[in-house]
Amino acid sequence: MPVAEPSAIAPPRVSDVARIAGLFVGMIRSRFITGRPFFLAHATTFGCNSRCQTCSYWKLTPRMKEDMSTSEIFALLDEAYDAGMRGYYQFGGEPLIRKDVGTVLDYARAKGFYTAINTNGSMLAAKAPTLGSLDVAFVSLDYFDSYHDVIRGRPGNFDEVIRGVERLRSLTRAKVTLVTTISSLNPGAMEPTARLAKDLGVGIAFNSIEPTLDFGLTNSDQSPNLTFQLSPEQLHQFYVTALRLKREGYPLMETEEMLEGYVAGRPWKCEFPKMFVYVTPDKKIYSCDYRFGYDLRAGSFEEYFSSASFRAQVRSAETCNRCVRTCVRNYAYTYELRPRHLVHLAQNAAKLYRPVPRTGPDGSARHAPRGAELRPTS
Numbered sequence: 001m002p003v004a005e006p007s008a009i010a011p012p013r014v015s016d017v018a019r020i021a022g023l024f025v026g027m028i029r030s031r032f033i034t035g036r037p038f039f040l041a042h043a044t045t046f047g048c049n050s051r052c053q054t055c056s057y058w059k060l061t062p063r064m065k066e067d068m069s070t071s072e073i074f075a076l077l078d079e080a081y082d083a084g085m086r087g088y089y090q091f092g093g094e095p096l097i098r099k100d101v102g103t104v105l106d107y108a109r110a111k112g113f114y115t116a117i118n119t120n121g122s123m124l125a126a127k128a129p130t131l132g133s134l135d136v137a138f139v140s141l142d143y144f145d146s147y148h149d150v151i152r153g154r155p156g157n158f159d160e161v162i163r164g165v166e167r168l169r170s171l172t173r174a175k176v177t178l179v180t181t182i183s184s185l186n187p188g189a190m191e192p193t194a195r196l197a198k199d200l201g202v203g204i205a206f207n208s209i210e211p212t213l214d215f216g217l218t219n220s221d222q223s224p225n226l227t228f229q230l231s232p233e234q235l236h237q238f239y240v241t242a243l244r245l246k247r248e249g250y251p252l253m254e255t256e257e258m259l260e261g262y263v264a265g266r267p268w269k270c271e272f273p274k275m276f277v278y279v280t281p282d283k284k285i286y287s288c289d290y291r292f293g294y295d296l297r298a299g300s301f302e303e304y305f306s307s308a309s310f311r312a313q314v315r316s317a318e319t320c321n322r323c324v325r326t327c328v329r330n331y332a333y334t335y336e337l338r339p340r341h342l343v344h345l346a347q348n349a350a351k352l353y354r355p356v357p358r359t360g361p362d363g364s365a366r367h368a369p370r371g372a373e374l375r376p377t378s
C-alpha cells in the first residue's frame, strides 16, 4: 500500500480546547465504536545519551541512522491523524537528542494532536525554548539527589533535570510530571522524591521496574533488569507506599482507585492496545511486549488495525495482567470511564494546571530543594 506524501506546509493551528476535546472524542470513539488506538506512541530515535543501569536502549544508539527523517515523521503524523489518532507521545532512546524535536512537535500540535514527551531531562534546559508546542513532559528522576546520576549513568543528570524542569516551566505552558522507576537500586526513594515533586510544583508518577524490552535487543528472559527487579513483597510494599503517599496529598498521577486495586490484588483488564500504538524510529509497529512487529513502510495503520494480529493482541491483553507499570492500569481505568477514577484524574489535572509560582512563600526566588543524605536501604 502506498505511503501518503507528507504535507508540503505545516497545517493550520488547532486551538488547545479543540485538541483536548479531540483527544477525548478519540477515546470515546475507540471505546464505543472502533476499538482502535487514538494515541501514537512514537520512539523517535534509537539514540540515547544516558547509560542507565536499568535499561538497555542506549545500546541501540548505533542504529540512529535508521531513524525517520523530519519529512517522514510529518507523513507518519498525517497518516496517524487520518487513522483517528489524536494524541502524540514521543519517547526513545532520548527524544530531545533529535535536532528537529521542536519542529516535529509544532507540526503535531498544528495538526491537532495533544502532545507529550518522555525525556531523561539532560537537554531539557537547552531545548526548552523550542518546546512551545509541548503539552506534557514526563521527566525521569529516579532519586531526589545526585545518587540519581549513579542509577542513570550520567554525571550531573540530577542538576540537569531540576534546571530543565524549571526552565521548561518558565518558558512554556507544558505541564511536568516526574517519573520515578523504583528498583532494588532505590527502594527508599518514594517519599523524598514525592516531596521534591511537591516542592517543585510538578506531578510525579511511580513505576516499578520491569524487564527492559527494546525492539529485539533483549527479551523478558534476558533483560538486565532481572538483576534489579523487586521481590513480590517489595512490589506489594511499593503499591502500599504509593497509595499512602497519594492519600497524604503528594502529587501522584496515579489515582487512589487504581492503587487500591493493586494493593488488594484485584484483577484488571488491560486496554492498552486499544489506546496506544507503538511505532519505532524505523517506522515499525511493535506490540506492547515487543514480540510482534509490523512494517508500516510496507503497509498502513488501516491495514494493521484490520489485521488478525491486531485483534489477537487486543484479545490477549484483556486477560494479560502482566504489567507492573502503574501507568498502563491507570490508562485502562480511564478508558473504562470509571467515575471515581475520572474524578481523581480531574483533581490531578487541576493540580498540574495551577499557575507556576515564581517566588517562594517568603517572596524569595524559588529554587529547587536538594534531597537529604538518604541512600537506598538495600
Ligand code: SF4
Pocket: 048, 049, 050, 051, 052, 054, 055, 056, 057, 058, 092, 093, 094, 120, 152
Ligand atoms: S532509561 Fe531512557 S535515558 Fe536511560 S538509557 Fe534507557 S532510554 Fe536512555
Ligand code: SF4
Pocket: 270, 271, 272, 288, 289, 316, 317, 318, 320, 321, 322, 323, 328
Ligand atoms: S498488561 Fe499485558 S497486554 Fe497490557 S500493556 Fe502490559 S504486557 Fe501489554
